[in-house]
Amino acid sequence: MARPPHSRVPLVLWIPAVVALALVVLPVVGLLVRSDVARFPSLLISESSLAALKLSLITALLSTVACVILGVPLAVVLARSRVRGTRLLRSIVLLPLVLPPVVGGLALLYLLGRKGFLGILINALTGQQVPFTTAAVVIAQTFVAMPFLVVSLEGALRGSGDRYEQVASTLGARPWTVFRRVTLPLLLPALGSGVVLSFARALGEFGATITFAGSLEGVTRTLPLEVYTQAEVDVDSAVALALLLIVVAIVVIAVARPRSFEGGFR
Structure with a gap:
């Protein structure tokens, strides 16, 4: 059987495609040109840089776990529930995608801070405060990253339909059995993609983190915050850390993405 000819991209699309690619690639090239290669090792292995990288990886991992625990049930509810108001609920859930992260950080601060109604309750019950702690970093990252997981999973559920679950x-299967034996296997490919997106988004989170958690070295200063801090005192160090963050993000996306999505990401 003869192989079908490869589809050709219209020539008119190449110009905006090249411009779009340049818009993504050239800023990274600018960082490479500006970087001081000779000082790279000393800049990257400094105590503050290693502490920021370790904190970023730990908090991003914890927030990704929180996204899975909370986001999977939420995506199933949004995709399968017939309750009125689901469309409004979906809009609220996706709000962090369009909100400036600083606004999200302020919202968290006035919810869980000293004067927030949940913050007052937590302080009364435990004597602890959430803002400006490592836990605040995880909460901020979860807030901005979870919609990426929910979007991936809900889209997969709606695309696959519900005929298998029906x-x-x-045949007599209970709702929990249907979820565990039918719905969850359908979600696995999209779950892998959503986890990678959530982790990468959490790793690069800045605005909500600095607003809600502050920038305390070893406690809340993640790698993006360390880049911002170093940019004011040592540009070479900031550039080196920025390149490190780019490399880590690329490795996460390239290595951790599910193989079943290779065709869609080439």
Whole structure:
């Protein structure tokens, strides 16, 4: 059987495509040109840089776990629930995608801060405060990253339809069994993609973190905040850390993305 000819991209699309690619690639090239290669090792292995990198990886991992625990049920509810008001609920859930991160940080601060109603309750029960702690970093990252997971999973559920779940229900399977044996396997490819997106977004989070958690070295100063701090005192160090963050993000996306999505990401 003869192989079908490869589809050709219209020539008119190449110009905006090249411009779009340049818009992404050239800033990174600018960082490479500006970087001081000779000082790279000393800049990257400084105590503050290593502490920021370690904190970023730990908090991003914890926030990704929180995204999975909370985001998977939420995506299933949004995709399968027939309750009125689901469309409004979906809009609220996706709000962090369009809100400036600083606004999200302020919202968290006035919810969980000293004068926030949940913050007052937590302080009364435990004597602890959430803002300006490592826990605040995880909460801020979860707030901005979870919608990426929810979007991926809800889209996968809506695309696959619910016919398999309906068949399982008619055969007598209970809702939890249907979820565990039918719905969850359908979600696995999209779950892998959503986890990678959430982790990468959490790793690069800045605005909500600095507003809600501050910038305390070893406690809340993640790698993006360290880049911002170093940019005011040592530009070479800031550039080196920025390149490190770019490399880590690329490695995460390239290595951790699910193989089933290779065709869609080439």
